[in-house]
Amino acid sequence: MPLPKFKLCAASESHAKRERRKEARPGELLEAALDLFVEKGFAATRAEEVAARAGVSKGTLFLYFGSKEELFKAVVRENISGRFTEWQAELDTFTGSSAELMAYALRSWWERVGMTKASGITKLMMSEARNFPEIAEFYQQEVILPGRQLIRRILERGVSRGEFRPLDMDHGIYCVMAPMIFLMMWRHSIGACAPTDFELSPERFIDQQISLLLDGLQARPASTSAPLPPEQQRDK
Amino acid sequence: MPLPKFKLCAASESHAKRERRKEARPGELLEAALDLFVEKGFAATRAEEVAARAGVSKGTLFLYFGSKEELFKAVVRENISGRFTEWQAELDTFTGSSAELMAYALRSWWERVGMTKASGITKLMMSEARNFPEIAEFYQQEVILPGRQLIRRILERGVSRGEFRPLDMDHGIYCVMAPMIFLMMWRHSIGACAPTDFELSPERFIDQQISLLLDGLQARPASTSAPLPPEQQRDK
Amino acid sequence: MPLPKFKLCAASESHAKRERRKEARPGELLEAALDLFVEKGFAATRAEEVAARAGVSKGTLFLYFGSKEELFKAVVRENISGRFTEWQAELDTFTGSSAELMAYALRSWWERVGMTKASGITKLMMSEARNFPEIAEFYQQEVILPGRQLIRRILERGVSRGEFRPLDMDHGIYCVMAPMIFLMMWRHSIGACAPTDFELSPERFIDQQISLLLDGLQARPASTSAPLPPEQQRDK
Amino acid sequence: MPLPKFKLCAASESHAKRERRKEARPGELLEAALDLFVEKGFAATRAEEVAARAGVSKGTLFLYFGSKEELFKAVVRENISGRFTEWQAELDTFTGSSAELMAYALRSWWERVGMTKASGITKLMMSEARNFPEIAEFYQQEVILPGRQLIRRILERGVSRGEFRPLDMDHGIYCVMAPMIFLMMWRHSIGACAPTDFELSPERFIDQQISLLLDGLQARPASTSAPLPPEQQRDK
DNA sequence: CATGAATGAGTGTTCATTCAT
DNA sequence: GATGAATGAACACTCATTCAT
Numbered sequence: 001m002p003l004p005k006f007k008l009c010a011a012s013e014s015h016a017k018r019e020r021r022k023e024a025r026p027g028e029l030l031e032a033a034l035d036l037f038v039e040k041g042f043a044a045t046r047a048e049e050v051a052a053r054a055g056v057s058k059g060t061l062f063l064y065f066g067s068k069e070e071l072f073k074a075v076v077r078e079n080i081s082g083r084f085t086e087w088q089a090e091l092d093t094f095t096g097s098s099a100e101l102m103a104y105a106l107r108s109w110w111e112r113v114g115m116t117k118a119s120g121i122t123k124l125m126m127s128e129a130r131n132f133p134e135i136a137e138f139y140q141q142e143v144i145l146p147g148r149q150l151i152r153r154i155l156e157r158g159v160s161r162g163e164f165r166p167l168d169m170d171h172g173i174y175c176v177m178a179p180m181i182f183l184m185m186w187r188h189s190i191g192a193c194a195p196t197d198f199e200l201s202p203e204r205f206i207d208q209q210i211s212l213l214l215d216g217l218q219a220r221p222a223s224t225s226a227p228l229p230p231e232q233q234r235d236k
Numbered sequence: 237m238p239l240p241k242f243k244l245c246a247a248s249e250s251h252a253k254r255e256r257r258k259e260a261r262p263g264e265l266l267e268a269a270l271d272l273f274v275e276k277g278f279a280a281t282r283a284e285e286v287a288a289r290a291g292v293s294k295g296t297l298f299l300y301f302g303s304k305e306e307l308f309k310a311v312v313r314e315n316i317s318g319r320f321t322e323w324q325a326e327l328d329t330f331t332g333s334s335a336e337l338m339a340y341a342l343r344s345w346w347e348r349v350g351m352t353k354a355s356g357i358t359k360l361m362m363s364e365a366r367n368f369p370e371i372a373e374f375y376q377q378e379v380i381l382p383g384r385q386l387i388r389r390i391l392e393r394g395v396s397r398g399e400f401r402p403l404d405m406d407h408g409i410y411c412v413m414a415p416m417i418f419l420m421m422w423r424h425s426i427g428a429c430a431p432t433d434f435e436l437s438p439e440r441f442i443d444q445q446i447s448l449l450l451d452g453l454q455a456r457p458a459s460t461s462a463p464l465p466p467e468q469q470r471d472k
Numbered sequence: 473m474p475l476p477k478f479k480l481c482a483a484s485e486s487h488a489k490r491e492r493r494k495e496a497r498p499g500e501l502l503e504a505a506l507d508l509f510v511e512k513g514f515a516a517t518r519a520e521e522v523a524a525r526a527g528v529s530k531g532t533l534f535l536y537f538g539s540k541e542e543l544f545k546a547v548v549r550e551n552i553s554g555r556f557t558e559w560q561a562e563l564d565t566f567t568g569s570s571a572e573l574m575a576y577a578l579r580s581w582w583e584r585v586g587m588t589k590a591s592g593i594t595k596l597m598m599s600e601a602r603n604f605p606e607i608a609e610f611y612q613q614e615v616i617l618p619g620r621q622l623i624r625r626i627l628e629r630g631v632s633r634g635e636f637r638p639l640d641m642d643h644g645i646y647c648v649m650a651p652m653i654f655l656m657m658w659r660h661s662i663g664a665c666a667p668t669d670f671e672l673s674p675e676r677f678i679d680q681q682i683s684l685l686l687d688g689l690q691a692r693p694a695s696t697s698a699p700l701p702p703e704q705q706r707d708k
Numbered sequence: 709m710p711l712p713k714f715k716l717c718a719a720s721e722s723h724a725k726r727e728r729r730k731e732a733r734p735g736e737l738l739e740a741a742l743d744l745f746v747e748k749g750f751a752a753t754r755a756e757e758v759a760a761r762a763g764v765s766k767g768t769l770f771l772y773f774g775s776k777e778e779l780f781k782a783v784v785r786e787n788i789s790g791r792f793t794e795w796q797a798e799l800d801t802f803t804g805s806s807a808e809l810m811a812y813a814l815r816s817w818w819e820r821v822g823m824t825k826a827s828g829i830t831k832l833m834m835s836e837a838r839n840f841p842e843i844a845e846f847y848q849q850e851v852i853l854p855g856r857q858l859i860r861r862i863l864e865r866g867v868s869r870g871e872f873r874p875l876d877m878d879h880g881i882y883c884v885m886a887p888m889i890f891l892m893m894w895r896h897s898i899g900a901c902a903p904t905d906f907e908l909s910p911e912r913f914i915d916q917q918i919s920l921l922l923d924g925l926q927a928r929p930a931s932t933s934a935p936l937p938p939e940q941q942r943d944k
Numbered sequence: 945c946a947t948g949a950a951t952g953a954g955t956g957t958t959c960a961t962t963c964a965t
Numbered sequence: 966g967a968t969g970a971a972t973g974a975a976c977a978c979t980c981a982t983t984c985a986t
Contacts, residue, residue, distance in 0.1 A: 040366065042279075044367055123362070125425070126359070126362065127359075128277070129425040129426045130425060130429045131277065136429050139430070140432055167447070168444050170434055171436070171437070171440050174436055178415040178419070178445075181421070182417050182418045183414070185362050186417075188366075189362040189365040189372075193369045193372050194369060194376045200406075201407065204407050205407045205410055205411070208404050209414075212448075215451065
């Protein structure tokens with residue numbers, strides 16, 4: 001039951017502002033819910049708190065979402081990008097080396113997903129999957145599977161062009177995914193509450209990851225690796 | 237209702253049995269609690285359920301742990317291995333190449349932590365850190381920090397012996413940790429409830445990870461990589 | 473489930489009704505709580521019972537009072553008359569003899585406090601003081617102390633006008649208070665549950681108390697004591 | 709089910725000490741229970757606490773008293789002095805004036821009951837009467853009634869000898885009792901927890917009470933009143 | 945007899961959900 | 966549509982009571 005994003009030709013002009021607000025409601029609620037579910041988990045998040053953060057009353061929440069669980073499902077659905085196909089297309093038309101493609105993919109993933117609030121969904125799924133198996137299944141189909149496809153295409157491109165060495169593709173895919181998933185988890189859990197001497201920098205982590213990943217992936221012996229931004233070439 | 241006046245030999249014996257039971261209780265409860273907290277999260281786990289799984293009544297749980305939160309803390313504390321120093325020592329005396337050391341470390345980590353129930357603690361912490369900041373802090377100090385040290389030592393060994401190329405050590409450490417943390421998360425979340433066409437094999441994932449990691453780490457140009465068991469050499 | 477679009481005139485009216493209900497709630501709850509606390513004590517009174525007697529559900533009680541203890545405190549606070557100053561003023565302008573003043577004070581106390589539900593508070597305090605020392609302290613300041621002042625003024629008036637003999641004022645005050653306190657206790661404890669052959673009549677007890685207080689027991693020639701209503705002159 | 713105070717001809721001499729302790733148990737429990745019931749009320753007193761104060765385990769308490777309620781009843785029964793008849797006899801043989809008798813009675817009541825722990829029973833009854841009507845009834849019969857008799861005899865003696873003026877006997881009796889009951893209540897409630905500028909002295913309160921009871925408040929020429937101890941003659 | 949581990953009915957409190965306004 | 970007062974099922978926690986030792 002994805003909520004309509006637009007309600008074209010809405011009423012008269014005088015109601016416009018009001019309508020816009022009204023139509024924004026579900027979105028505001030979903031946003032508030034995402035924040036809170038990510039922060040505290042499903043069970044520990046109170047419906048009233050979600051409503052309050054969205055600036056509406058408790059009753060209104062249930063006007064838009066039949067139950068807390070429905071809200072949860074909607075949050076997941078809403079934040080699952082169906083943008084995989086366009087993304088796929090983008091990568092398909094990439095003209096550089098496979099190493100560059102990989103680097104580009106990971107970096108743009110960070111900008112488009114990792115660093116945005118959408119990354120919270122992953123934390124949410126990891127934390128709640130066992131309480132919502134159907135949603136987890138849905139997530140698998142809509143996110144994990146396409147994500148794996150995306151990475152697979154990149155790897156296969158590299159292998160088929162002789163840029164990457166052959167490898168256990170299935171597990172290799174997870175090797176590429178794992179650090180990204182870790183990064184999302186980290187940001188939304190320990191990284192968000194227990195500061196230490198050392199603060200992990202996502203960008204540098206990704207650069208480092210690219211560097212390690214490619215130098216391991218690339219066919220021997222020439223290791224002209226990934227195009228790191230100059231200021232990050234220096235290792236510690 | 238005449239009571240037996242003497243119970244000579246049985247006395248100490250039966251006393252022992254009860255004592256043993258009493259001493260076993262906290263452990264049984266902690267184990268049950270770990271399972272359930274990992275599975276459902278702190279908030280969604282009912283105290284009575286923990287008790288039931290441990291084979292005792294609700295009241296008994298509170299006999300040993302003052303509150304649900306106390307139980308949670310005890311679960312974390314109990315499952316946080318203070319075995320880092322001995323592990324450190326073990327790795328310090330390792331005589332093989334640094335590549336072999338890295339491979340050994342990751343594989344033995346899997347056997348000692350990753351595949352055991354203790355790995356659930358990581359999922360627990362990732363899910364609940366923001367609800368229990370003090371515990372997260374504790375976890376940081378007792379697990380993350382020592383873990384980072386351990387990995388740092390391995391990397392530094394490789395670098396100083398010229399086996400590994402120099403690298404941004406701090407983030408490199410997380411690159412090594414990340415896939416392991418991912419693995420634990422995965423096992424205890426999506427991996428435990430949403431089966432797909434492809435089942436991730438932890439062992440092969442780790443092998444693949446080692447393979448990728450080392451070929452990226454090792455100094456050029458000789459790349460005789462990690463010692464993979466022969467049957468896993470074949471890629472897909 | 474079509475909703476009525478307009479409810480023109482009813483709106484403010486019904487809103488008012490609901491509002492009135494909402495505003496009445498705390499009072500109804502406090503009244504119910506007073507009854508039950510007085511009857512059964514704090515610990516033995518169940519929150520749900522209070523709610524039921526006030527005609528609401530358990531949850532509603534906690535909507536108005538954060539906890540049972542809060543409810544208790546509110547009950548005490550609510551029933552502690554701050555009317556001492558006006559009462560003082562009233563007695564200050566009394567024009568009769570001090571004996572008449574004393575008689576008037578005790579009798580009007582009975583009508584305004586003793587015979588009302590407010591007297592239950594005293595029983596409550598006596599029974600629960602040691603479980604709620606802060607509240608007891610509050611009661612001391614707000615009730616006992618002003619009460620003592622009130623009586624002191626009456627006694628001092630009598631003494632200074634030569635109508636009363638000088639006396640240990642501090643303890644004398646308690647001698648006046650004691651029977652009134654006893655009366656409240658009695659009404660709300662034994663007097664309310666263990667009927668005997670003889671039922672204590674508060675009014676006659678007070679009259680008798682006035683009589684004794686003013687004239688004492690001992691037989692003596694002239695005793696133009698307090699103005700007893702004629703029908704109560706006859707002793708048993 | 710009053711517990712036996714003595715178990716004559718108990719076992720062999722070697723067990724004597726142990727036996728004595730064993731037989732002291734019920735008494736120690738009753739004493740502890742009295743303290744706690746008086747202090748916190750029946751409902752708020754935990755059985756384990758009673759046991760702990762008596763130096764035994766929780767189980768032992770239930771060995772001697774079938775339930776908490778049984779314990780309560782036993783506490784009341786145990787502390788209700790059946791000494792009224794001997795007291796009556798003592799007062800019957802009193803040879804002084806009736807004023808002196810009254811003063812003597814009140815003062816010796818204070819020493820024998822008021823100032824002892826037994827006074828706690830009154831506080832207990834006042835607080836719990838409505839929760840234990842049968843016990844309250846029992847208390848009425850065993851304490852209130854005989855007490856009233858006692859006072860009645862004193863008053864009647866005075867009246868019949870022309871020392872006291874005739875009065876509404878039934879209520880007069882309560883006028884004598886009330887301050888004593890107040891005193892017990894006070895000591896065990898507010899007086900025990902909310903200290904003020906002025907501390908009520910029971911002895912002086914009783915003296916003052918005697919003085920007022922016998923002579924009244926009003927100033928008059930000759931007042932040969934009760935025999936106050938010299939140092940207390942001075943009024944404030 | 946004495947113990948104290950175990951129990952589970954009972955109670956305070958929370959919070960998703962409803963519905964009159 | 967929106968509100969928020971009301972509900973009551975659900976849950977953490979307590980404590981009188983039991984009973985194996």
